[in-house]
Amino acid sequence: MPEADLHVHTTASDGKASPSEVIRLAAAEGLCAVGICDHDSTNGIDEALEEGKKLGIEVIPGVEINTDCGPTELHILGYFIDHRHPKLQDALNWLRSSREERGRRMVEKLRQIGVHIEFDSVLRASAGGAIGRPHVAAALVEAGYASDINSAFGKYLVRGAPGYVERVRFTPMEAVRLILEAGGIPGIAHPAKIGNENLWIDLIPHGLRCVEVYHPDHSVADQRRYRRMARERGLLITGGSDYHGPESIRFCQIGQPRIPYEHVEALRAAVERRAKQT
Ligand SMILES: [Zn+2]
Ligand SMILES: [Zn+2]
Structure with missing residues (x-):
């Protein structure tokens, strides 16, 4: 069964592996598709696309926008974005x-x-x-x-330590809007890290379309919980390793976890449906 890893970082943000390295690793792991989701950057996507073409790996242009919702940090994923969209690039x-x-x-x-x-x-x-x-x-x-x-x-x-400085960030709603404008499908990353589910459930009427069910930090119980929430709320399912490369703070292997390719097809179908509506 073809499988995908829809959450991978590169040196375009805080990943330690370059976009082409990431694609080569994905190929070695037997993945057929990779979502490049760098923090606040799409600068790794073109290189990944090029390497993907060479190796027969589908690259899904994505992004992970770090946002603040009061004291809580929410990471908003975007899939199948037009990564050259001027407004997205400006932001x-x-x-x-x-x-x-x-x-x-x-x-x-x-x-x-x-x-x-x-x-x-x-x-x-x-x-x-x-x-x-x-x-x-x-x-x-x-x-x-x-x-x-x-x-x-x-x-x-850490927050409160002598070197800590608050950062400028979008609200989750702004990030969702931006991803929609760039033609993408917005999703919530690693919801188990957030805790308070109402913070992201509130985004569904504003266009949030998928939830990251599979993530290295999610227990089997978490996966079950978010699968059920996806079903009940009509959200698409995503997942991936949140790979940051070798020797990164959070070590994990690319493709662990990985998801069946049918989830990628469901995301693409949603993009195409939206494109027809507009
Ligand atoms: Zn994240
Ligand atoms: Zn991430």
Whole structure:
């Protein structure tokens, strides 16, 4: 049975593997389709598409937009987006430039408590991708302020720690709207991490169309729960490994978990139905 991994990161955000590496790994794992869903970026998609063409792997252009709903973080996935859509690109560019600004402010705040890292080493750690706390953490480890990424987070970068800076973000509703405008299918990522289901159920009337049932952080009971919710609320099912590459904070293998290809077909059918309506 053909299978897909619909949640993969690349070096276009905080992944450690390049888009072509990710596609080669997917091919080696016997997957037939991969959803490239970088945080706030679609810059890995063209390279992935090209490598996919060579290796016979279908690449689904996607994105994962990190949003804030009050104190809770919601990750909104988008599938089958037109990744060159100007409005989407404008919005993602804006988010990324605010990420850089945030990185600079974190470096500055750390300097005020006597922790000296260079913004350049943060930039280097991000390797041209969207800058995030993992890259500041890597710079802290490199400079000897922490033994590993996790302790760098704990000491300096978690909310409330001396280096923490709030970020500029969209609301979940704004992200859903943006994905719809770019012709995509919006979904909620790893709902078990959110806890309060009402936060994303509220998005369904606004166009949320799928739920990530399968994710490495989901227990079998979680999977059952979200499958049932999908059925009851008429949502499509997605899933994937949330792969971030080797030696990333959260290690997992590409394709673990993976989902039957029929879910990809259902997503595509939904995109085509919408295209006919408009
Ligand atoms: Zn996520
Ligand atoms: Zn992710």
